[in-house]
Amino acid sequence: MTDIYSLWPELNWIQDQSLKEKTSKTWQLALEKSVLSAEDLQHIPFTLLCGPGLKVSFMDHKRAVVHIARESGLKIKEFFGKELPVNMDVLISGAMLCDVGKLLEYELDEKGRAVQGNYGKLLRHPFSGVSLAETCGMPPEVCHIIATHAGEGDMVKRTTEAYIVHHADFMIFLPFKDRLK
Numbered sequence: 001m002t003d004i005y006s007l008w009p010e011l012n013w014i015q016d017q018s019l020k021e022k023t024s025k026t027w028q029l030a031l032e033k034s035v036l037s038a039e040d041l042q043h044i045p046f047t048l049l050c051g052p053g054l055k056v057s058f059m060d061h062k063r064a065v066v067h068i069a070r071e072s073g074l075k076i077k078e079f080f081g082k083e084l085p086v087n088m089d090v091l092i093s094g095a096m097l098c099d100v101g102k103l104l105e106y107e108l109d110e111k112g113r114a115v116q117g118n119y120g121k122l123l124r125h126p127f128s129g130v131s132l133a134e135t136c137g138m139p140p141e142v143c144h145i146i147a148t149h150a151g152e153g154d155m156v157k158r159t160t161e162a163y164i165v166h167h168a169d170f171m172i173f174l175p176f177k178d179r180l181k
């Protein structure tokens with residue numbers, strides 16, 4: 001069994017004990033179902049969409065999204081207070097789980113490299129992530145963040161927490177994918 005707290009020390013930022021446990025449980029379930037180990041996540045690139053030269057690891061990117069989302073949430077609370085309430089527990093849990101479904105997207109090819117498998121092609125990680133999270137009893141506010149964090153979410157209205165996670169994720173994805181040099 002993986003020690004999820006060593007993979008994700010940010011779990012300790014979640015105040016609600018039940019939400020913290022469900023967040024950890026969702027990661028545990030994803031690792032049980034995945035061809036990847038927690039160790040692999042420290043090495044594989046965070047996306048398959050930025051070409052073979054990308055060196056940023058899955059965990060470095062995911063943890064950075066959580067840190068940026070948390071800082072953003074705190075600033076929004078500081079400047080806008082009750083005008084734009086942010087539930088920090090929901091925000092942090094959603095940021096930690098937005099890409100958890102990616103663990104089901106990968107298969108290993110004959111050389112042991114992580115590639116997108118058939119399941120991942122049919123059900124991108126916003127969908128598989130919701131499935132994992134709901135299995136672990138995650139509330140709809142957090143599932144909404146997972147569901148809407150990527151391009152699919154442009155089709156629906158997002159909560160404030162979902163907007164924050166979406167932008168935190170994309171601000172450190174798009175410049176890797178396609179920036180003016």
Ligand SMILES: [Fe+2]
Pocket residue numbers: 098099125149150169
């Ligand atoms: Fe994603």
